[in-house]
Amino acid sequence: MNKLAFLALAGSFAASAPAVAQQAEKVDQAMIAKIKDEGLNRSKVMETAFYLTDVCGPRLANSEGLQRANQWTKTQLTKWGLVNANIEPWGDFGRGWDIEKSYVAMTKPYYHAMIGAPKAWTPSTSGPIKKQVVYVKAAAETDLDKYKGQLRDKIVITEVTSPPKAGFEPDAKRYTDEELQKMTAATAGPSARPALSDDAMAAYRARIALRGKITEFLMSEGASAVLSNPRGGSDGTFFTSNGAPYAADTKPVLPEIEMAPEDQLRMIRLVEGGIPVEVEMETITKFQTQDLKGYNVIAEIPGTDRKLKSEIVMLGGHLDSWHAATGATDNAAGCAVMMEAVRILKALNVKPKRTIRIALWGEEEEGLHGSKNYVKNHFGDPATMKMLPDHEKLAGYFNLDNGTGKIRGIYLQGNEAVAPIFTAWLQPFADLGATTITPRNTGGTDHLSFDAIGLPGFQFIQDGLDYGTRTHHTNMDTYERLQPDDLKQASVIVASFVYNTAMRDQKLPRKAMPQPKS
Amino acid sequence: MNKLAFLALAGSFAASAPAVAQQAEKVDQAMIAKIKDEGLNRSKVMETAFYLTDVCGPRLANSEGLQRANQWTKTQLTKWGLVNANIEPWGDFGRGWDIEKSYVAMTKPYYHAMIGAPKAWTPSTSGPIKKQVVYVKAAAETDLDKYKGQLRDKIVITEVTSPPKAGFEPDAKRYTDEELQKMTAATAGPSARPALSDDAMAAYRARIALRGKITEFLMSEGASAVLSNPRGGSDGTFFTSNGAPYAADTKPVLPEIEMAPEDQLRMIRLVEGGIPVEVEMETITKFQTQDLKGYNVIAEIPGTDRKLKSEIVMLGGHLDSWHAATGATDNAAGCAVMMEAVRILKALNVKPKRTIRIALWGEEEEGLHGSKNYVKNHFGDPATMKMLPDHEKLAGYFNLDNGTGKIRGIYLQGNEAVAPIFTAWLQPFADLGATTITPRNTGGTDHLSFDAIGLPGFQFIQDGLDYGTRTHHTNMDTYERLQPDDLKQASVIVASFVYNTAMRDQKLPRKAMPQPKS
Structure with a gap:
């Protein structure tokens, strides 16, 4: 199931009585x-x-x-x-893409091997790199100004949008009889094609647009790589997505790793606490453009x-x-x-x-x-x-x-x-x-x-x-x-x-x- | 809380009425x-x-x-x-021990970065190594015979004792009023020092002894490293422990990584399915014996x-x-x-x-x-x-x-x-x-x-x-x-x-x- 659809699943029902x-x-x-x-x-x-x-x-x-x-x-x-x-x-x-190596670890203030994976269609790092980490926090494009001149040869970390919660609810559930009865009694929607609400769609588009602006800014400032966690997760589980389009004529982006929330949040807390953080990483990805x-x-x-x-x-x-x-x-x-x-x-x-x-x-x-x-x-x-x-x-x-x-x-x-x-x-x-x-x-x-x-x-x-x-x-x-x-x-x-x-x-x-x- | 005690927690209550x-x-x-x-x-x-x-x-x-x-x-x-x-x-x-690098990935049948950490007090690999994987399944020492001559320069994987279950139960729970009332009404134990049952203790000792025999065998056969998961876990979460004693005069052991169950089980299924598995890894650990x-x-x-x-x-x-x-x-x-x-x-x-x-x-x-x-x-x-x-x-x-x-x-x-x-x-x-x-x-x-x-x-x-x-x-x-x-x-x-x-x-x-x- 693809992601836009998954977001919309809950909003896809509307009113019109069935006549069975x-x-x-x-x-x-x-x-x-x-x-x-x-x-x-x-x-x-x-x-x-x-x-x-x-x-x-x-x-x-x-x-x-x-x-x-x-x-x-x-x-x-x-x-x-x-x-x-x-x-x-x-x-x-569009282009084929495969991972040939993915390694990312915190090396300061102490060594800690981290959990993450390259975002799809992102490039390799320039070999193994070891760099200082800068935390870029941007809810709007203007928030980027304060990072001008700060990012050359840095590894940039970005916000975790949904920090983990304690697991008081089970991960896995089955439909109850009551839920199934409600589905039976429900009314059909006018369209088989669900859509996000206008607000949710606008927010989604704004996020995508901002992400594009941030990428351009980080590229122009000479950052080396990005560590991100746009969708939360917990217990080392994180969500994956693409970090660049798959089209053959796509603009270049930075190497980017989607991180386990615990690892990303630790780095964020350290940097915000004034403790210097250094990361070593190596990403090797391979593009295929023959077919x-x-x-x-x-x-x-x-x-x-x-x-x-x-x-x-x-x-x-x-x-x-x-x-x-x-x-x-x-x-x-x-x-x-x-x-x-x-x-x-x-x-x-x-x-x-x-x-x-x-x-x-x-x-x-x-x-x-x-x-x-x-x-x-x-x-x-x-x-x-x-x-x-x-x-x-x-x-x-x-x-x-x-x-x-x-x-x-x-x-x-x-x-x-x-x-x-x-x-x-x-x-x-x-x-x-x-x-x-x-x-x-x-x-x-x-x-x-x-x-x-x-x-x-x-x-x-x-x-x-x-x-x-x-x-x-x-x-x-x-x-x-x-x-x-x-x-x-x-x-x-x-x-x-x-x-x-x-x-x-x-x-x-x-x-x-x-x-x-x- | 240490691990033996944790195992025994449930078995620590006995009978004698309080007189408050x-x-x-x-x-x-x-x-x-x-x-x-x-x-x-x-x-x-x-x-x-x-x-x-x-x-x-x-x-x-x-x-x-x-x-x-x-x-x-x-x-x-x-x-x-x-x-x-x-x-x-x-x-x-005893000895101090720290991790300076930990990287482990499957490289055949395809690349997959894995989740794991060196067991405490285990040594470094001989630099970065890339080796074929052999699955050693031993419930008793005699089970090792069939691996004789098979393990030189191999990375050995061992069993996962408790495969993950679907999360129909929440991870986190609080005491209910009923549970607390039971604790209030309980009777005191004769000893403040809980103990495992004799059977559990014997099984624990047998496991430890077998592990020692396996280690000796793998060393003598010239294996390069061990990937293990002795205690299960789920969703990338695994349990950590020591892979060697901390005493200064300890016998050498192999480099050993405690693995996420999903990664370990994937390798096991592949090997058992006749698909060759290769792993690349590098562990650098540092011992301190000055203090x-x-x-x-x-x-x-x-x-x-x-x-x-x-x-x-x-x-x-x-x-x-x-x-x-x-x-x-x-x-x-x-x-x-x-x-x-x-x-x-x-x-x-x-x-x-x-x-x-x-x-x-x-x-x-x-x-x-x-x-x-x-x-x-x-x-x-x-x-x-x-x-x-x-x-x-x-x-x-x-x-x-x-x-x-x-x-x-x-x-x-x-x-x-x-x-x-x-x-x-x-x-x-x-x-x-x-x-x-x-x-x-x-x-x-x-x-x-x-x-x-x-x-x-x-x-x-x-x-x-x-x-x-x-x-x-x-x-x-x-x-x-x-x-x-x-x-x-x-x-x-x-x-x-x-x-x-x-x-x-x-x-x-x-x-x-x-x-x-x-």
Whole structure:
């Protein structure tokens, strides 16, 4: 899930009453039982997750890790018997970037190895450096004046916006019955595309603009590097992001490390207390500009019905991640589940009427690029609302990208006509905790790319667990955070929904087509 | 609090009914009000804590950090008007040890900077090294056979004993009313010195012995370094300890890093999955053998009563810490509170009848060495039960070493005669949450050194907060973990207890003298 969307999640609901028609929907209970048996008793979802996280490593957009993951998933899907596996370019993205060394330690007033990681797309230091630290505190551009002439050959530290709090609340939570009932009773939003409030958006833009001004100032003053912590964290856990655009023609920036809050705050307190601080650090990062394209990994289980096999059911999640951990919950979890869903179907040797197509998206974190461009290349352009022939062929798209938590239900995404269908499809999974159909929309991830041109794209409701507190975009989004039982549960539900969509007489109902944007 | 004691904390209670006599105890309510006003409204406890943690740094026994803290506390206590401030040697401890560089990263199958810290008293690597990793899994010495000839020039990784769990429970908790009522109603233990169960102690000894055998084996096989995680942790938080004895004549060991569980587990999964892992690392540690002595910092507010000024009220906490963080809750918190207590009393210009003496102990973490030897040097020897003249002079000792949590009451330590006195003394602090007198004993810290020779030494009951989950002996025991309001509350209660003890007609009642150990 990308970051702007995550911020907006809580603000994406609005008022309009659902009108859910009740009608009978056939479910192949024998097949569902087989799917449950395969997925719960012979799961490979954690093995897949191990390869995606530990073996492939961090999977930043257009990084070597993402290339490894593209190759591995293509090979693995083929091994399981899927066909037409392809690492499909979606268009131009930008530079590749990888970390080759990252070391940062305080050397005065005493030695202390610190926890941090280079911000994505930031450059190397000029070899190992050891410099005095200056604390630059700027809430506005004019605050920079007092640092003029003070920063040459200095390592600059900046504010920690949210200091850690004592952990009186658990990191991880599941939805309560009451919360799920509220979601069921909620009203749908008018738009499937959530937005930050105007104030929040203005504040966000102002922060970005100020950050740009600070960077220009630090560059012009000759600072050597920046140590920052823009988003807090606690207990050595910090949030990662990019420190420069990924575009090939980007202006230079300084080397910048995103720091654990405890280490950053210690330096800040020392400097503010009049104690000189010195830091030694070495960052080596590598840019790749030979191939600026972005890619999605695609594979299929071909349809078998003469009339329906040209129609498509899609399922997907994004394969890319941030770079300071192995993107376990964001979103190896979703990809492992989607891969497990097609593995289960192949293991059962299903003969779907429609073609089932899995997509593991690239470059989601920078703005859903992989899925948006795939949709544009294959189905239609939301800017012009000119549709391609396959727009008529897509029966449905299912997405998973809200962490490692099990599925509790599904967001209707404003598509009230699917409510009775999904109600019937969820019924066999009530014993596994998945019961909720909410008229609410949700945003922040790749189903929006489909929804934007009127295609039926859905994201499941997942238990939050520690996604918001500990894992989402942090240096601790590692394999340990994955919950095996949750991922198994999600795999069998997704496999069933996909199978049902592939076998249904009709494609899933659609909402009215959106209007062109301008 | 040292580690063996911490393990034993839960097992330290036993059966014997308290017989608490009720009698009137005078309390100078006007002075208590002044103490509250100074300590709650003009507190310097967080400033003191800042110097102890951030400025002095980690304070391992006989390290440069502890020397800085000894100097700073002596100077600061003198600035506040205490007299006879002294960094007093207590006897021979062992080698000093400091970290000068610590860097560890995985370089294959991809680059990943890891979180870890050298185990105390382990040596440097032979410069920067980059080696293949071998996973040595040994539950018994015979398990080592299969690694013979496999380890030359390798970096060895060992098991993680407790993998992280999802955080469904909060890190930090306070005592509930019900828990406090249980403590009040509890029965006293026959001994103030808690012990591990025989089974737990045997298992602990077996682990230590096996670790020694493994070390010998790895040395003889020519391994280059060890990466370990003997005690789990989560989210980048790991526990620190020593990797070699501090004695000057210790056998050599390998360089060894205590690792964050996530980093260690990733390497283990990769190696077990057949993926070659390579690590680059550089450890530079420095041994100091010029001064092998240990020290306590002592300072006094002299008594003013002609007859009673030769008698002493003591308060203390241990100033030393483990080395991977700044020992904020273990035990800068306790030292800052004790220093704040005497600062409050000096700020109020009290004229105590008895002499008030603060002691900031050294080398607690290795076995209460500082306080044990201070007691032996000044009051008497628990081995022989031969007492020194000052044994008769000590009116009471108060200790604080259970983290940053506020005081909820006090442990009687088997001394039932003090119950009515402490009940009266706590009464003015009921509004601050301190109400509980428990017949229970508690162990693990420096009041035991006094208790061992029949002197009235007490540890307060403190809210646990995140001491057991996140801070105790971890790399995250930093200033952020300190709770300012809790430390202010503790400061005024300690100042009051110390003042009351200094002004009381009689010294605090004592238990019967323990028998010599034989």
